[in-house]
Amino acid sequence: MDTIRLAIDVEGGDFGPEVVISGILEAKAGSLIPFVPYLCGNKDRIEQIIVNSGGRDLLKNCEIVHCSERISPDDKRSSAWKQRADSSIIRSITLQKYGIVDASISAGDTAILLGAAHFILGHTDGALRPVLAAFLPTARQKPVLMLDVGANLECRTEHLVSFADLGFAYLSKYLGRSDVSVALLNVGTEPSKGTKTIISANEILKEKYNSYIGYIEGNGVLKGYADIVVCDGFVGNALLKSFETFYILAESVLAKDATLLKKFRDHISVIDPESYGAVPFLGIKGTVLKAHGGSTSRAIANSITTALSAVEKEAVWPKNMRPKGN
Amino acid sequence: MDTIRLAIDVEGGDFGPEVVISGILEAKAGSLIPFVPYLCGNKDRIEQIIVNSGGRDLLKNCEIVHCSERISPDDKRSSAWKQRADSSIIRSITLQKYGIVDASISAGDTAILLGAAHFILGHTDGALRPVLAAFLPTARQKPVLMLDVGANLECRTEHLVSFADLGFAYLSKYLGRSDVSVALLNVGTEPSKGTKTIISANEILKEKYNSYIGYIEGNGVLKGYADIVVCDGFVGNALLKSFETFYILAESVLAKDATLLKKFRDHISVIDPESYGAVPFLGIKGTVLKAHGGSTSRAIANSITTALSAVEKEAVWPKNMRPKGN
Incomplete structure (x- = not known):
């Protein structure tokens, strides 16, 4: 080595x-x-x-x-x-x-x-713009890779597709698996839902990846339905930052019960952003x-x-x- | 009555x-x-x-x-x-x-x-499009009104300003207070951050509302920094739905400890979407x-x-x- x-x-x-x-x-x-x-x-x-x-x-x-x-x-x-x-x-x-x-x-x-x-x-030839990815905790005890989380605020279809390409290339090598699943963040799972940009990215990804599972909603991210969630950098950034405060909210809920709060803290590493370390720029x-x-x-x-x-x-x-x- | x-x-x-x-x-x-x-x-x-x-x-x-x-x-x-x-x-x-x-x-x-x-x-004269709002829990034990959460996916500056107008009119009457604070969701708090749409909405809101507190990031929503958070319907929908799964994530974290899980459930109503009931369409x-x-x-x-x-x-x-x- x-x-x-x-x-x-x-x-x-x-x-x-x-x-x-x-x-x-x-x-x-x-x-x-x-x-x-x-x-x-x-x-x-x-x-x-x-x-x-x-x-x-x-x-x-x-x-x-x-x-x-x-x-x-x-x-x-x-x-x-x-x-x-x-x-x-x-x-x-x-x-x-x-x-x-x-x-x-x-x-x-x-x-x-x-x-x-x-x-x-x-930046690499395939990438349109460099992309910021982040690992988030999920209810399935394995993280999800979400991208972009803030480098590209306004995205066209080809940007979203390139995020999927970069995320897939990274995660499949990092995990040593060729079946990592890819999903596209949307406001619903019906085919008619979403913006034109999202709908056309969905069409392209469907053809491109066997492991593409289609649309995912905000509640699917933390449930861990996909290994990779693709979204524009504005919504990705908002989600990432809000997830970071989840344990603050949970702690405020439990603040009146010191024993419970202490036990909760012992369990909380899975939703603690500290435990996920850093993520690479992709592209x-x-x-x-x-x-x-x-x-x-x-x-x-x-x-x-x-x-x-x-x-x-x-x-x-x-x-x-x-x-x-x- | x-x-x-x-x-x-x-x-x-x-x-x-x-x-x-x-x-x-x-x-x-x-x-x-x-x-x-x-x-x-x-x-x-x-x-x-x-x-x-x-x-x-x-x-x-x-x-x-x-x-x-x-x-x-x-x-x-x-x-x-x-x-x-x-x-x-x-x-x-x-x-x-x-x-x-x-x-x-x-x-x-x-x-x-x-x-x-x-x-x-x-729809009302002032409103450009009807808007869907939602109450979310915060760490300050008071909810925040977020809008739009899914009716308007792609927004121009004037849409974001109209969301602020509608949210302010509703919440100030509902709470009987004239000082409800308004914030604009963004990817950072520095003046240069965000899209052109966001930056110009920020300029207008600054002039329009004394209780406008400027940009808020994803982590500020749950911290309860503002009474009203304005955003486009795509990001609002993603945030709303992800917040609904927080307690699912917390429960998965605590699932190995039945006593702790039970106690947590007793405390969790503040982050339970059920406790917030319904919200009106505005406009x-x-x-x-x-x-x-x-x-x-x-x-x-x-x-x-x-x-x-x-x-x-x-x-x-x-x-x-x-x-x-x-």
Whole structure:
């Protein structure tokens, strides 16, 4: 098994570099796949945090890539990839461009990361636009891959079909199964329901995939009727974010009963977004994973596991297509 | 207090007339507002069910409106309002048109009911299209009114603004408050986020309502940040239906622990769609409430309470604008 080289944007995420580095230490301790992290961020601070957190061994088994710039809230997100080339989020992508790493992870701004992945690595021939996917929990105890969840807000038929293509290619490799089922989100399951865009995408997908199961409604997503749910980025984003608050709602319901609340928390990992780690951008010439902005160290560790597995299975981008590095 | 005359489509709903009639009996027993139900459906069957359920008193205090037709799955939903004029769902609307009742409720097909309300009663001048709203639970223990949830799938700016107008007019009267807050669903809260349609609706709403609080994301809906959330009918429908499955997901999480599951069920009414009853179509010249297809008798009873309250507060349509009946 080759050692995987993984760039990690240490400055990305809502909770700062300490939490990201903790997550790396957790992943290092638990990972079955050997990897070398390339820590992108402020070198002095990274070293200090590693020493403070008692992770001196990590210093011998990682590369630190000093980044001198920081993204500011005033930066234009669409052009940050060239204006802030020496920020940690952009460098984590550039390292992949030059073949120095096999994949990268960031919990930073989605639009900036997507722009950098798109313009620095390029998008694949089949893809119309790069796509953001997300795993969601279901009542069947297996997650569903939903896409797009925010990169493409207004979609034509061919966009929806390309989401199905990208999702199917990724998930079938990631799970090692050729029968992953695909569904199209709609407001009903009758053939006449939905917009013209949806109705024509349905016709195309029906011909294209044996494992296409047709329309799915909002209530079918969490019931786990399909392995992949295709939708435009506006509705996908709204659903994804609302699902993240489900456990907040459940907890508010149970707040008056401390014992019950504690027991519920013990059971809740399946609907806890932290347990799902990161998802890759699809349609990009490389393996770029976006972790949740609010990732805890456990979520970062899970994101690393997902990234290593995606690289090993060549689920996003084949090994022989990766740039040769130094 | 005037006695309210309420048409009820006894044949509508997934569980048949027995459940609807049970709901009417529950509402009769518990309602503080006096009302006479106009039971639309098959006369013989209605009388039989009332007798069987031990509700003979109801027979003395209701009107039975015999309907000779039934909606068939082959009927075109857009023209059912004229093709099946003597079906229970259409008659419940016609009774309102002729001033025989003050409001109506159906748990039948949304598209058929909306078409009938639109074409038989007409839509209000300010409204571009009739709108379907829904109450959703939130973590603040008060519901949020979301609209549209499925009647208008593709919306221009002026549609979104009209949803805000209709929702504000309804909820401010229903709650008796002039400060109900309005938010616009978007994929982010920064001013640059979203489609052109959303961005221009945001500009208009900002000028129009003091209580407009701007963009809300999918995770803000359930957190209860706003009293009213405006969105297009496609995303609203997907969110509404997904919220309905939250408790199914929670139950699947807890299924291994019978004690915990039982306790959870005791607490869960706040996220149980049944407890919210029905919501009116907005932008229609009359008070037409759509109850959930899967309504239990308790949900029907709650729907009746909502309808009586909406009529009394003139929340949907003013009393002096109602047609004069016999």
